[in-house]
Amino acid sequence: MSGPGCSSEVRSMAIIAVLVLFLTKSSSAGHVPLLLWSSDGLPPLASPTAGHIMPTDRLHKYLSSAFASGPHTVLLFLQEKLSKDDFTVFGGVFGNKQDSVFHNVEAALHSSSFSLVFPAVAWPGTSTIPALLQEKLGVPPLLVDPDTLSHLTLNASGSNLLLFSLPYHTSSYKSCKEVLHNNDEIVGEVLSVMKAKNIPYTAIYTGLQPSRVIAETSLSNQPIGRSLLQTSVDEVKAPIMFNVSDAPCIMLWAQNLSVSVSSASEWIDLAAQVPTLAGSLCNSTNSLLVLNYPSGITVSFAMSQRFYAVSARNWFTLDRVQLQFNGQAASFSGSRDIYAPAEYSFHCQSVTSFQDALLVPNNTNQNTSQWRINFIDFQIQGFGLANGTNFSYASDCAGFFTAGIWMGLLTSLLMVLILVYGLHMIMQLNTMDRFDDPKGPSISVPQSE
Template sequence: MAETSGFGGAGFLTFIFYFCSSLGCGSGTAQVPVLLWSTDSFPGLAPPSAGHMTSMQELSLYLSSVFGSGSHNVLLFLQDKLSKDDFTVFGGVFGNKQDSTFKNLQAAMQSSSSSVTVPALEWAGPSAIPSLLQEQLGVSPLPVDAETLSHLSLPTSANSLLLISLPYCSSSPKSCREVLNHNDEIIGKVVSFLKAKHVPYTAIYTGLQPSRVISEASVSHQQVGRSLLQTAGPVPAPIMFLNGSSVCIMLWAQNLYISTSGGAVWVDLFTESPDLTGSMCNDQSSLLVLTYASGYRLSFAMTRQFYPVSARHWFTLDSVQLQINGTSQSFIGRSNIYAPAEYSFHCGSVSSFHDALLVPNTTTDQTQDWRLNFIDFQIQGFSLSNGTTFSYASDCAGFFSAGIWMGLLSSLLMLLILVYGLHMILQVNTMDRFDDPKGPSISVPQSE
C-alpha cells in the first residue's frame, strides 16, 4: 500500500489547497507549490500550521534528510509558471475525477510509496530550486524530454538530476487547461517509462516562478488607529545547528542586543549571519557558538539532567559567553532559565541588567560595562522532534503577573463593598406600630 508522509495524503492535500486558495494564505508574498513523490519512503515531516509559508531553508533541511544516503535518480518537472490556484481553477488534481486536468499526476502520487506536498514555498528566484537540488545531489541538471529519455542510461550507483521543462499558458482559461493537460500527459509518459524499466526515482513538480501573485497595499505611510496585528517586516528564520543531517540546536530572537558601553550604544547581532563552527550537541550537553564577521562571538551552554522529584529530564541554560577581540565575559544563567528537556525555553526579555536573568560571572575593567539584552528569545538544545520547528515553549513569565494581581485585588475590594452594603440593608427594621386612620388615634401622654 502506498504510504504518504509529511504533508501528503490525497484528502489532506485537497483540503490544504482549497483552504489556502479560499483564504489566500500568505498572498502578499510570491510563492510556488512543490509536489514530491518517490518509489522510496520519505522520512516523516510534520504538517504545517494554517497559513504557514515554507522557507527555502526548511526545504533544504528536509531534502538533506531525503537525499542523505545512497544514490538517487531525481526528475525535476519545472513548469514556466505554477501556483496553487492552478490546481483549484483547472481542477481535479486531488479528488474531482470527472473534470481532472492532472489525472496522471494524481495517479503517480497515489501509487507512489511516499508523497509530500508543500502548498506554499517562499519563491526565492527562478534558479533557487534547481540550484538547491544541484547542491544536495552534487550533480548538474541534465535537460531532457519525454522522447530522449528512452535513449538515456540512468546510473545505479551515482546521483542523477534530469530536468524536464514544461510550458505555461498566457491567454484564455481554455488554452491554459489544454497546456496543463499536455504537461500532465508528459509527466505520465516519463513516469510510465521509468516504471516499465523498474528504475527507482524521486520526482519533483514545481514552477520556475508563480503564475499568480496577489500584492497587498502598503500600509507603511497610512495612519491607522490600531496596529495589534501588524508586523514590522518579514520574520527571519531561526538559527539551526545540524548534527549530521538532523537539527539538534535551534535559536531565535527578535533582537540579540549587546553593548560594551554600559547601554549607550547597542548592536543587534541577529541581523547578521553567524558561523556555527565550534558548536556541538549530545544527549547531556549542547553548545551553540555564534561567530560573526564583525568580531563578536556568542556562546550558549546548556545541560540536560534527570530530576527524581519531577521524574523527568530538564534542560538549563547554564551560561552565555560574549567574546570581543580576545576579551570575554561569561554570564551565568539564573535558576529560572530552564524547561523540560522535550520543550523549548521562551522569554520576552533575557537581559543582564534589568530584571536580570543573566548574571556576570566575573567583571574586569574591560568588561564591567558589557551588557546583554535578548528580545523575544527562544532556544532549544535537546529533543528536537521534527527538526524544522521549536517544540512546545515553556515561558519564563509567571502565572500571577502584576496585572492579574491588580485585577484580583480590585475585584476583592468591590466584593467586600457589596457584602457590607447587603449586610446594612438586612439590618434595617420596620416600626412595631402604625397609626390607623379608621380607629382611635394613638394617645401619647404628655407630662407637665
C-alpha cells in the first residue's frame, strides 16, 4: 500500500514486493487480483500478507467503510476473467516496463495519491461488488461506453457509479495479449476523460472470475456422506444503454447473443464481448442501436413507433435486425412479431431466425439463408425510457395460453368429465323391490273362506 506522502519509486517498490511475495507463496486457484487507486484518498488499510486470500466479508467491510460517507465517483472496471498470471506473463513488474500491456494501469497506480493492490480476493465475492457499491453510494451502476463518456455529464457534487465491462476472450484473429492491451487502452482513455473533466474519482480494476484456474482438491475438504445440492447466483450483467444529450434513449439486455455467419460455422457469443455504439441514433419516431464488436461483427437494431387509431395509442416495432461481417450483410425482419406499446419494453425468452422464428429472413439477401441469430432472454426498449436506467413494464412475447396451460386445462376437463360420469352412474342405481330365492320352494299363502 502506498500513502499520500510516498514517492512514486517507493510506491512502485511496494506494489512489486507485494506481488512477488504473493506469487512465490500462492497458486492461482479460486481468487482474482483487485487493484484500487484514488485521486482523492481513502481510509488506510494494512498490506495483505503474502499468500493470504482476502475473504469476501473483509473486502466488503473495507469498501463499506471507504464509501460510507460523502459523495464519490467510482470507476469500476470489471473484466470477464483476470488472474495474477496475466500480470506475470504480460505485465512489466519483473522486467522492462516498455513490454507491459498494463502500461496505463501501472502508470495510474504509481501516479495516484492513494493505491492498494490485493493480489488474491475470493473470486465469487467480486461479483457482488456492483451491488455493494450501489447500496453504499445510493446510485445504480451505469454501463458506460468509453466513446460516449466524454459526452456524459457527471455531477461532481454527487455520487456516480460508472461500470466498464472489459472482455477476456481469445480467437484465431486476436490473442490474449492483444485483448489485455486493448482493455488497458480503454482504462487509459477513461482516466484521461476523467482528468479532463477534473472530477475526483476512485477506480477499481478486477475480474469476475479467474482466467486460469488450477484445481486444488483435498481429501480433508471432501464431504463424506450425503449433502444438499448448492445453488449459485449468476452475475447479472448491466444492460447496454445508448444516451442522447445525457438522457437514456435505447436499452438492450440479453443473457446470450449468439450469431452464426454460415450454416457450418460455430456459434459466436457476442454477450461475452464489449461493443461500441458508434452509428447509433435516436429520435421521437425512429431508433437505431448499432453494436460494433471487437470480433468484427456489427449488429444493428432498427425500431420505429407510430400511432394506431384502432387502439388509440402509439406502438413501437423492431423493424429490422441486420448483421455485418467481412463486408457482407444479412437482414431479418421482426415487425410482424416483435412489437409493444411505445411506453413499454419488449421481452422474449427466445428470439431466433431458424426455429419458431420471430426474426424472418429477408429473402432479397442471399446471406440470410446461411446466417442465423439466437437471442436468449432478450429485452429491448427504444422509446419512452422514463425510468432512467431501468426498463419500463415489459410486454412479453409468450401468449397467455401457453402449451403447459392448455395441457393442464385439457387434463382437468377430462378428470371432471370422468367424475361427472361416475356420479351419474351412481345416481342411476335402484334398490330391488322384491327378493326371491329361485332354488327354494315357492311361497304359498292359503286362503280361508
